[in-house]
Amino acid sequence: MVGIMPLDDVTVLDLTHYTAGPFATRILSDYGANVIKIERPETGDPARMLPPFYEDKPGLERSGLFLWLNTNKRSITIDLKKEEGRELVLELVKHSQILVENFSPGTMDALGLSPTKLLEANPKLIITSLSNYGQTGPYRDYIGNELNLYGMGGSMIGAGNIDHEPLKTAGRMVNYHAGYVAALASALGLYTVEERDELGDHFDVSIFETATHSIDMRLNRLMGYQYTGRLAGRQSQASAVGSGVHPCADGYFLITGGARFIPNIIRMIGMDELLDQEEWSTPEGRAHPDRIDEFLPHLIPWTLSRTKEEIRKEAEKHAVLGGPMNTIEDLMNNEQFIDRGYFQEIDHPETGPIKYPGYHFTLHRDEDQPMPDRKRAPLLGEHSEEILQEIGLSKSEIETLKKQSVI
Amino acid sequence: MTANNPTNPDDSLPLKGMRILDITVVWAGPYSTMQLADWGAEVIRIESTKYFAATTRGQMARPPQGVVDGGTSTGMGYAWREAGERPWNRHAIFNAHARNKLSMTVDLTKPEGQEVFERLVEKSDGLIENNLPQSMDKQGIGWERLSKINPKLVMLRMPAFGLGGPYRNYRTWGNHMESISGHPLIRTYPDLSPEYAPAGVPADAAGGIGAALGMLMGRRYVRRTGKGLMIEAPTAENFVPLLGDFVMDYSMNGRLWTQMGNEHWYLAPHNVYRTQGEDAWVTIACWNEDQWKSLCEIMRMKDLANDPRFKDNESRYKNRKELDAIISEWSQDRQASWIMDKLQLEKVPSGIVMNERDATEDRHLHEREFFSSIEHPEVGTHKHVRTPFKSGNHENVGARRAAPTLGEDNEYVYKTVLGYTDQEYADFEEKGHIGTEFDPSIP
Numbered sequence: 137m138v139g140i141m142p143l144d145d146v147t148v149l150d151l152t153h154y155t156a157g158p159f160a161t162r163i164l165s166d167y168g169a170n171v172i173k174i175e176r177p178e179t180g181d182p183a184r185m186l187p188p189f190y191e192d193k194p195g196l197e198r199s200g201l202f203l204w205l206n207t208n209k210r211s212i213t214i215d216l217k218k219e220e221g222r223e224l225v226l227e228l229v230k231h232s233q234i235l236v237e238n239f240s241p242g243t244m245d246a247l248g249l250s251p252t253k254l255l256e257a258n259p260k261l262i263i264t265s266l267s268n269y270g271q272t273g274p275y276r277d278y279i280g281n282e283l284n285l286y287g288m289g290g291s292m293i294g295a296g297n298i299d300h301e302p303l304k305t306a307g308r309m310v311n312y313h314a315g316y317v318a319a320l321a322s323a324l325g326l327y328t329v330e331e332r333d334e335l336g337d338h339f340d341v342s343i344f345e346t347a348t349h350s351i352d353m354r355l356n357r358l359m360g361y362q363y364t365g366r367l368a369g370r371q372s373q374a375s376a377v378g379s380g381v382h383p384c385a386d387g388y389f390l391i392t393g394g395a396r397f398i399p400n401i402i403r404m405i406g407m408d409e410l411l412d413q414e415e416w417s418t419p420e421g422r423a424h425p426d427r428i429d430e431f432l433p434h435l436i437p438w439t440l441s442r443t444k445e446e447i448r449k450e451a452e453k454h455a456v457l458g459g460p461m462n463t464i465e466d467l468m469n470n471e472q473f474i475d476r477g478y479f480q481e482i483d484h485p486e487t488g489p490i491k492y493p494g495y496h497f498t499l500h501r502d503e504d505q506p507m508p509d510r511k512r513a514p515l516l517g518e519h520s521e522e523i524l525q526e527i528g529l530s531k532s533e534i535e536t537l538k539k540q541s542v543i
Numbered sequence: 544m545t546a547n548n549p550t551n552p553d554d555s556l557p558l559k560g561m562r563i564l565d566i567t568v569v570w571a572g573p574y575s576t577m578q579l580a581d582w583g584a585e586v587i588r589i590e591s592t593k594y595f596a597a598t599t600r601g602q603m604a605r606p607p608q609g610v611v612d613g614g615t616s617t618g619m620g621y622a623w624r625e626a627g628e629r630p631w632n633r634h635a636i637f638n639a640h641a642r643n644k645l646s647m648t649v650d651l652t653k654p655e656g657q658e659v660f661e662r663l664v665e666k667s668d669g670l671i672e673n674n675l676p677q678s679m680d681k682q683g684i685g686w687e688r689l690s691k692i693n694p695k696l697v698m699l700r701m702p703a704f705g706l707g708g709p710y711r712n713y714r715t716w717g718n719h720m721e722s723i724s725g726h727p728l729i730r731t732y733p734d735l736s737p738e739y740a741p742a743g744v745p746a747d748a749a750g751g752i753g754a755a756l757g758m759l760m761g762r763r764y765v766r767r768t769g770k771g772l773m774i775e776a777p778t779a780e781n782f783v784p785l786l787g788d789f790v791m792d793y794s795m796n797g798r799l800w801t802q803m804g805n806e807h808w809y810l811a812p813h814n815v816y817r818t819q820g821e822d823a824w825v826t827i828a829c830w831n832e833d834q835w836k837s838l839c840e841i842m843r844m845k846d847l848a849n850d851p852r853f854k855d856n857e858s859r860y861k862n863r864k865e866l867d868a869i870i871s872e873w874s875q876d877r878q879a880s881w882i883m884d885k886l887q888l889e890k891v892p893s894g895i896v897m898n899e900r901d902a903t904e905d906r907h908l909h910e911r912e913f914f915s916s917i918e919h920p921e922v923g924t925h926k927h928v929r930t931p932f933k934s935g936n937h938e939n940v941g942a943r944r945a946a947p948t949l950g951e952d953n954e955y956v957y958k959t960v961l962g963y964t965d966q967e968y969a970d971f972e973e974k975g976h977i978g979t980e981f982d983p984s985i986p
Contacts, residue, residue: 140764140767140768142761142763143763152554167760169709180593188788188791191795193798200795201788201791203791204791205787227565250846273907273910273911274907274909275887276580278895279887279892280828281814281892283805283807283828284893286893287815287894287895287897288894289897291743293896295730295743296739297732300739301817302826302896303730303731303732305726305745306730306803307787309785309786311610312785312787313748316752316753317932319756320578320752320755320932321934323763324557324759325934326763327558327762330766332559334557334936337935337936337937338935340933341932341933342932345911345932345933346933348902348928349930350574350748350751350931351743351748352743355639355640355928356635356636356640358899358926358928359636360619360620360635360899361899362925363621363623363633363635363922364620364621364623366620369898373741373742374695381727381737381738381739382739385737387737388728392726392742395602395606395610396597402568419607419609419610420607420609420986448713453712455714457903458715458719459718459722459723460723461728461737461740462722462725462728463799464725464789464790464793466725467723467725467783468793471709471710472710472779473780473783475707475709476707478780478783479790479794490795492790493783493784496753496776497774497777497779497780499761499764499772500774502940526749536774540787
């Protein structure tokens, strides 16, 4: 049984493209929202032409990036630069509860789709605008990508080794995190409109700020800096006894300690007698920086003679905080993720069935209502007619729009 | 459901009236309840004076000075680098995320403690926890029981890997969930051993945002169906989509990316470059030819644009190490902020790599009122961030009350929320449920 999903009576008008915005509307669609993705005619969302492509052959329907960011959505092509296109959007707005957009600040105004105009068409609409730096402020018109935004907002300065350059997070994580925040903003707006009977709202999500707010514990470090007067710098992971990324028989294994967990690490490698020695017997003694190097000759031979999985099992048994340094292949073959059926196979005319990342969180509804299977990403303009019919346009009106190249 | 919530005295905030029980530890869970508390929910942290959850209100209840000194500004720091008499009220992580939340204490290992807990569940809309599943089992906290006490409850659980499966009771932090998911091996240095891999916890941050969203989804489900809901949000499963590009490339093409550092899949230049000053850096990326040409002009190296090694993106990517060396040579004697502003003026993507001082003093964040100051009774006045996004209807939603000291709101919770009498309150106090200090036996 499909059953009720939290948002299955909510329509989201999706004016997003590339990565952060589509990530936001993808999550809303996961929990039931009817997401109408408006794309520009012929070329569509530019992410359609970004790698990775299936079999490395570029094509509008072959980008892995586009395919996984747009599951469950329906696509309609509309030329926003035409007056008729703009009016079509305003008509769709009347049938929607949420609108998400991630154009550069000022673009929606220039298209005649300012918040004022949108709220005139639907006073209860939630508008979520997602941009690099926000809709106001001195950096408003600065440009930037993942790397620039993480450097400015995140804890890049604290990531890596102090003798080497700071490191970004992998892939497009900062953009995705911001997209996640935009989904939260949209849900909060919906709650406010429904539960408190407020009018619609306009949320301003700045990727720079969502990173500063904490893609990477930045806000704790900002407090830590105020508390101690010290900058985070790039602290090695090997900053306590036993902590660090250690070589093992088939790769590397990460262990993190800190005062409370050091005895567990010592017991894990069978060096219990160390704890009887004076300098190892107290938390203060074990926190002394000299202990870190003294411990390595005990630890490394132990890790080198075991595989990642053997160490993981020992870590679990001894309540040592640790994990193997996996590849994506290791992840997709991991027994836990397989046991839970995490990765979802989705079929698509161009790629055939392939595995996608699973749900962020699982709703345990009635027993006969598992989480639904996701639908594949839409082909460009696949649902144009269907959507226009739903909002009451006649066949001839739709034909006219086609002739005018509006859709 | 709530009345006179001390952290949301006026009626204006969106989530006013939503009461959330908070049994969260460390960071991912607390970050989720932070979102809800900031927007007006009454978030009650259920704590105990008999049990100290490591790394929540500090690493230890009574850390020796060596441990205090070791924790610098990475969020492990103590105010003025002093543990003081009540170290648990002075820790940076807790005091950063717990603003606007309430703290009550109860000993759940005793039957009357469980009665208090049940009364709280009856009177709440949601419960969020991110503990090891077996720890929750031991305290008898599970959906079957809670849904009987309150059939309209939303219980949101954030185990590391899931409530089921072989890793059910595998204890980890966010950085280990990330290493299992493949993140540090992708992000670490191209030319150094993985031993140099950085720590990071985007998994925890995303877990916090996800759980806050999950709670709102849950409440809407209750509103529509009249039924309660259990939501399972394993931090690791929630995180994997943030590596979606890599999952798809492996899934479609069998390709694995490792040790990328700051490199892009295909763009160049795309790196961080040393600038004037100590540990000062700037990022520069180009994704079209105009940006590249402008960069060459600003560097006064117009010839570079015609150099066959760098004539198009493909050539630049192939020769990116040489290109990075040339840009570094230019950047190292210039100020990062000058480079950012100069490049941005010509529409070249660039940004300062901000340290904590840069961020707290940044002009853009200042103009957008990102920080505001509030006073904490035991550690003084500090700057706090506002919510991660701005609302047009509700201006500058941020810190209203400092993080609660341990047990600060016992009286409000026991008497006002749960309706216990003064005599009953005194009894709970005598039986060791109510307190403001951790048991002296806890190190």
